[in-house]
Amino acid sequence: MTTEYEIHDHDVLIIGAGGAGLRAALGALSQGAKVGVVCKSLLGKAHTVMAEGGIAAAMANVDPADDWRTHFRDTMRGGKLLNNWRMAQIHAHEAPDRVRELEQWGALFDRTPDGQILQRAFGGHTFRRLCHVGDRTGLEMIRTLQDRGVQLGIDVYMECTITRLLKDGDRVAGAFGYWREQGRFALFRAKSIVIATGGIGKAWKITSNSWEYTGDGMALAYDAGAELMDMEFVQFHPTGMVWPPGVQGILVTEAVRGEGGVLRNKLGKRFMEQYDPKKMELSTRDVVARAIYTEVREGRGTEHAGAYLDISQKPADYVKKKLPSMYHQFKELADVDITKGPMEVGPTCHYMMGGIRVDAETAKSSVRGLFAAGEAAAGLHGANRLGGNSLSDLLVFGHRAGLAAAEHAKAVRATPIDSAQVAEAAREILAPFERKAGESPYTIHRDLQETMQSLVGIFRDQADLIRALEDLEKLKDRAEHVSVEGSRLFNPAWHLTQDLRSMLTVSEAVTRSALARQESRGAHSRIDYPGLDAVWGTKNSVVVRKGDTMTLHQSPVPEMPSDLRQLVAEEK
Amino acid sequence: MAEAIFELFRGNREGGQPATYRVPIAPGMVVLDALLYIQAHLAFDLAVRWNCKAGKCGSCSAEVNGRPRLTCKTRMDSLPLEKPITVHPMKAFPVIKDLVTDVSWNYRVNKKIPPFEPRPGSEWKMYQEDVDRVQEFRKCIECFLCQNVCHVLREHDKVEQFAGPRFFVRVAALEMHPLDSKSRTRMLKDELGIGLCNITKCCTEVCPEEIHITDNAIIPLKERIVDEFYDPVLMLVRKIRGAKQELS
Numbered sequence: 001m002t003t004e005y006e007i008h009d010h011d012v013l014i015i016g017a018g019g020a021g022l023r024a025a026l027g028a029l030s031q032g033a034k035v036g037v038v039c040k041s042l043l044g045k046a047h048t049v050m051a052e053g054g055i056a057a058a059m060a061n062v063d064p065a066d067d068w069r070t071h072f073r074d075t076m077r078g079g080k081l082l083n084n085w086r087m088a089q090i091h092a093h094e095a096p097d098r099v100r101e102l103e104q105w106g107a108l109f110d111r112t113p114d115g116q117i118l119q120r121a122f123g124g125h126t127f128r129r130l131c132h133v134g135d136r137t138g139l140e141m142i143r144t145l146q147d148r149g150v151q152l153g154i155d156v157y158m159e160c161t162i163t164r165l166l167k168d169g170d171r172v173a174g175a176f177g178y179w180r181e182q183g184r185f186a187l188f189r190a191k192s193i194v195i196a197t198g199g200i201g202k203a204w205k206i207t208s209n210s211w212e213y214t215g216d217g218m219a220l221a222y223d224a225g226a227e228l229m230d231m232e233f234v235q236f237h238p239t240g241m242v243w244p245p246g247v248q249g250i251l252v253t254e255a256v257r258g259e260g261g262v263l264r265n266k267l268g269k270r271f272m273e274q275y276d277p278k279k280m281e282l283s284t285r286d287v288v289a290r291a292i293y294t295e296v297r298e299g300r301g302t303e304h305a306g307a308y309l310d311i312s313q314k315p316a317d318y319v320k321k322k323l324p325s326m327y328h329q330f331k332e333l334a335d336v337d338i339t340k341g342p343m344e345v346g347p348t349c350h351y352m353m354g355g356i357r358v359d360a361e362t363a364k365s366s367v368r369g370l371f372a373a374g375e376a377a378a379g380l381h382g383a384n385r386l387g388g389n390s391l392s393d394l395l396v397f398g399h400r401a402g403l404a405a406a407e408h409a410k411a412v413r414a415t416p417i418d419s420a421q422v423a424e425a426a427r428e429i430l431a432p433f434e435r436k437a438g439e440s441p442y443t444i445h446r447d448l449q450e451t452m453q454s455l456v457g458i459f460r461d462q463a464d465l466i467r468a469l470e471d472l473e474k475l476k477d478r479a480e481h482v483s484v485e486g487s488r489l490f491n492p493a494w495h496l497t498q499d500l501r502s503m504l505t506v507s508e509a510v511t512r513s514a515l516a517r518q519e520s521r522g523a524h525s526r527i528d529y530p531g532l533d534a535v536w537g538t539k540n541s542v543v544v545r546k547g548d549t550m551t552l553h554q555s556p557v558p559e560m561p562s563d564l565r566q567l568v569a570e571e572k
Numbered sequence: 573m574a575e576a577i578f579e580l581f582r583g584n585r586e587g588g589q590p591a592t593y594r595v596p597i598a599p600g601m602v603v604l605d606a607l608l609y610i611q612a613h614l615a616f617d618l619a620v621r622w623n624c625k626a627g628k629c630g631s632c633s634a635e636v637n638g639r640p641r642l643t644c645k646t647r648m649d650s651l652p653l654e655k656p657i658t659v660h661p662m663k664a665f666p667v668i669k670d671l672v673t674d675v676s677w678n679y680r681v682n683k684k685i686p687p688f689e690p691r692p693g694s695e696w697k698m699y700q701e702d703v704d705r706v707q708e709f710r711k712c713i714e715c716f717l718c719q720n721v722c723h724v725l726r727e728h729d730k731v732e733q734f735a736g737p738r739f740f741v742r743v744a745a746l747e748m749h750p751l752d753s754k755s756r757t758r759m760l761k762d763e764l765g766i767g768l769c770n771i772t773k774c775c776t777e778v779c780p781e782e783i784h785i786t787d788n789a790i791i792p793l794k795e796r797i798v799d800e801f802y803d804p805v806l807m808l809v810r811k812i813r814g815a816k817q818e819l820s
Contacts, residue, residue: 158676334600
């Protein structure tokens with residue numbers, strides 16, 4: 001079979017155009033690299049656009065006592081000390097500069113009375129720390145980065161799916177994929193590749209994530225031999241919409257609680273008193289999600305199996321000003337006026353703490369020339385991410401990944417593309433058209449979501465996880481026989497067959513890692529192992545491909561220097 | 573279970589025809605839910621663009637019963653169900669397939685606009701009352717419904733001379749940024765064709781973010797152009813000042 005494809009050459013190729021990808025592009029560009037960005041959607045539609053609450057950065061504009069040390073401590077404690085301490089340190093150090101930079105590129109944050117960037121309270125943060133724009137901070141961030149990137153001259157390949165990384169020996173040589181619009185193939189040759197593809201939430205039924213969040217980058221990296229780490233740590237955001245059915249899972253920003261929103265069960269009781277009397281509604285997300293889940297399971301849930309979240313005690317104008325999209329979201333989609341009465345909320349699959357294992361300083365993976373940043377990378381958040389630490393993560397490590405990828409590109413020469421790998425990738429992409437009378441990818445996706453939702457959810461146990469692995473084997477087999485009809489022109493069923501492969505890979509990695517970890521820590525809660533275990537607290541789970549088999553081993557958590565250890569232990 | 577009948581445009585650049593589908597209705601359902609139901613059960617290759625399904629990304633624009641809407645925010649219970657609900661792609665842009673259109677022209681226009689350029693020596697102090705107006709403009713989610721409904725583009729196809737409401741909003745955000753130092757008024761007049769807008773407010777009506785496009789962005793920009801290029805008194809002042817500068 002002759003395979004026709006167009007070729008594009010770049011020093012640095014970035015896969016993903018959310019906050020991390022665009023910030024990496026700007027970083028690489030600043031070093032003089034020729035940069036390309038490939039994304040599955042139109043530019044500016046990436047998941048970052050849905051981030052609401054804010055960017056965590058210890059700027060001390062509102063609470064002068066805040067500094068990087070406290071931010072570092074909050075992040076480590078929030079992650080139950082499974083974080084890569086160096087990443088947490090770099091993140092806390094550099095986040096304020098990255099925020100100021102956004103402002104200098106045109107972003108307009110909400111202001112303090114004395115004209116500085118305003119900061120709000122959020123779960124797990126000791127001080128008011130989140131720089132924000134109402135409840136649409138992600139939109140502000142992505143627009144700012146996008147406009148700057150386009151002006152400075154990055155090449156953007158919109159609506160293009162990468163299905164395989166090409167290698168030359170132990171290093172990356174490029175990426176292969178297809179244009180979603182016309183279905184034609186595209187080959188990208190690059191000296192460095194940065195994965196910034198975000199998370200994996202679409203493998204679950206109830207999720208705040210968009211269709212794009214299918215773990216492509218993690219699966220690409222895994223297939224190319226990179227290590228995945230901390231895959232058992234999937235964050236369920238405590239507050240998603242629960243009613244009506246069509247909007248189930250849509251995010252209700254933590255900013256509602258940050259601005260004073262109160263959680264109650266159907267008896268009218270502020271149940272957080274029982275779960276975390278000190279921090280109450282602003283406890284960490286893992287704790288609040290489990291609390292709501294438990295209230296519902298024990299029969300104290302609302303009509304639609306959630307909890308009440310109430311901000312109506314605040315003045316209506318204040319609510320509309322600080323939470324405008326929440327106001328509209330509930331008014332238009334649920335017929336609820338949040339300035340007058342409570343919302344109904346429940347946990348929704350939201351964020352992946354795990355991902356591609358990277359070096360703290362450079363964001364490089366275990367494969368030469370391959371880098372990763374943002375949600376696709378692991379390490380910063382440990383076992384649980386604090387709200388607001390994602391947008392700052394994208395900026396800090398996107399920037400670093402871009403710099404390091406450009407450095408790497410300077411140091412190496414372009415490498416030839418192996419046509420056999422290209423032919424194999426092309427064959428794989430077209431295979432669903434060749435098969436006749438196979439199953440539709442939509443039913444397989446739906447069944448995968450059922451499995452992950454019911455067996456690999458907030459609370460897990462051994463029997464469920466073993467069953468999930470058995471289900472996943474069957475689903476993988478079904479996916480091997482999936483077929484699609486019609487042409488290659490913008491064909492969503494065909495697109496889904498590619499996404500399915502990624503989702504199945506990451507779902508297996510999550511399940512295997514969850515089965516191995518016999519303790520409860522952060523977002524990983526085992527009914528059969530309810531407590532923290534000191535030995536498990538020293539280990540990260542690492543998944544890597546050996547031949548065609550997924551293997552799992554444990555790797556020691558990097559040890560903190562004593563001054564930082566002391567800092568984390570301080571009673572504050 | 574109650575049902576709705578949908579009549580969707582199915583086709584591509586070469587043409588197409590409406591196709592009819594029956595969809596069961598669930599409480600609180602939006603049009604995008606119905607489209608995704610059709611895609612998963614009845615027409616696997618139905619092309620629909622969408623992302624967040626929460627009104628934040630602006631991907632799922634289409635014309636529902638002839639009205640430009642975000643399908644993720646159009647509730648089924650707001651539509652009459654006794655006749656078929658029609659869903660067509662945005663008319664002002666070329667169809668790629670079914671409900672997906674080629675909106676790349678917008679990205680080309682955007683690229684022409686000179687970016688934010690801070691005043692040298694800025695101390696980065698800004699007050700909320702000074703940024704409120706600009707924050708309104710920056711709510712734009714680029715759904716391009718305003719572009720789709722603007723008759724200069726929709727009826728007259730002036731894509732070479734006219735940037736469209738979306739980009740007047742973007743220019744307004746830059747021009748009214750408290751610390752921006754660049755003027756884009758000449759460009760607005762000469763290249764972006766703001767003069768072709770005759771303020772019928774169609775764009776404001778369809779904006780899902782409720783941005784007051786005409787009143788707060790376009791009209792003040794038009795006024796700036798008048799002040800700068802057509803105001804006789806100011807022209808005189810400028811002439812004198814300009815002459816002075818030339819002398820000194």
